Amino acid sequence: HDSAARLSKISRAAFDPETRCPAWERFIDEVTCGDEELAAFLQRVFSLGLTGDVSEQALFIHHGCGANGKSLAFATLANVLGDYAGAVPADTFVHKLGERDRELTAARLVGKRLAYSSESNDGERLAEATVKALTGGDRMTARRLYCEAVEAAPTWSLHLLTNALPKVRGLDHAIWRRLLPIPWNRVFADHEQRPRRELEVEFAREADGILAWLCRGYIDCRSGGLRPAAVVVQAQATYRRDSDPVARWLADREAVVRDDAAEASVGDLHAAFVQWCSDDGSATLSHTAFAKALDGAGIRSRRTAAARLRAGLRIVAQVEVGQRGGMCVSEG
Known part of the structure; x- marks a missing residue:
């Protein structure tokens, strides 16, 4: 020094x-x-x-x-x-x-x-x-x-x-x-x-x-x-x-599957994702962040007069909203 x-x-x-x-x-x-x-x-x-x-x-x-x-x-x-x-x-x-x-x-x-x-x-x-x-x-x-x-x-x-x-x-x-x-x-x-x-x-x-x-x-x-x-x-x-809940959800064949003939509304997909996160113990994402993640995963979107749809996904565990706003799960 x-x-x-x-x-x-x-x-x-x-x-x-x-x-x-x-x-x-x-x-x-x-x-x-x-x-x-x-x-x-x-x-x-x-x-x-x-x-x-x-x-x-x-x-x-x-x-x-x-x-x-x-x-x-x-x-x-x-x-x-x-x-x-x-x-x-x-x-x-x-x-x-x-x-x-x-x-x-x-x-x-x-x-x-x-x-x-x-x-x-x-x-x-x-x-x-x-x-x-x-x-x-x-x-x-x-x-x-x-x-x-x-x-x-x-x-x-x-x-x-x-x-x-x-x-x-x-x-x-x-x-x-x-x-x-x-x-x-x-x-x-x-x-x-x-x-x-x-x-x-x-x-x-x-x-x-x-x-x-x-x-x-x-x-x-x-x-x-x-x-x-x-x-x-x-x-x-x-x-x-492993840190991407959307990627893990898309990979879970008991939750959602790729199907070229299928379409699902963004609202239904997000509800299914939220339910999956609750069961998995993962942090969920907002509608906007979820939509961006789907874009990043290459899930195509299109808009109809009634809703925005995502092509190529079919929900296996379909989340339905009941008349009182509660959620129930039925197998699709």
Whole structure:
């Protein structure tokens, strides 16, 4: 560290491009189950913590059951990066924040290059507006307690560590292009586990080598892009499909079937969808959002004098509105 450079932050590793980190690389190989493509992707993802470059506009969601090494990985990265890394509360990403809370969160992140959460609870809903704001790349208002507000440019890559993927209600591209779920599928059995403190000490000895490993990852990222691994691309597609209630409803052959000769009114389709969501425990959609989702699924519409119809769908569980406004279900 050179005080003449007037830097306010310092890492805990020195740069030597020739230094290696065999224990760390062996650990990465183990937690990725020997998937070399995923290991290389993790190296590129982690390397963003060196740069202050937020052009990826991503929230990296590291998910998987316990005893898989993800919390140890981030503790190690935080040790290597020193003042440039920091933890943020898990509810940053899974609770709806007001403007004041968002300013306090931004203040925690100012100057960080790697920001990561603690484990979130299962079944939490993603705070989509907050994720968009923190990954958007625009300057943000940051305010510490009892201090004046300041504007800050984002410099952080964001990581959420969780056992289960948070629920996402938004169907728009603006949120889904930001979410990159990274599976941590390796679960270490009791007899495979070494004391955490022992591993932390071993990785701390390799801090210089891990910094060089991160630099090599960034060179790879700069030359070829982030290039998500195939398992991540598949996880993202599955996550999006499972989060889309209309897609799951359309896929449920006990609820609705594709039939080129059939037509159904939008009102009947929406009522059937609402009933399905109630039975499934899923969040429903408004008429407008439902219609947009049908458009996105390629369900054609046409208007008659009496109603707007959708072609190619037949309701299996037909929802009928009774004379008193109640609903009953009859098999169609």
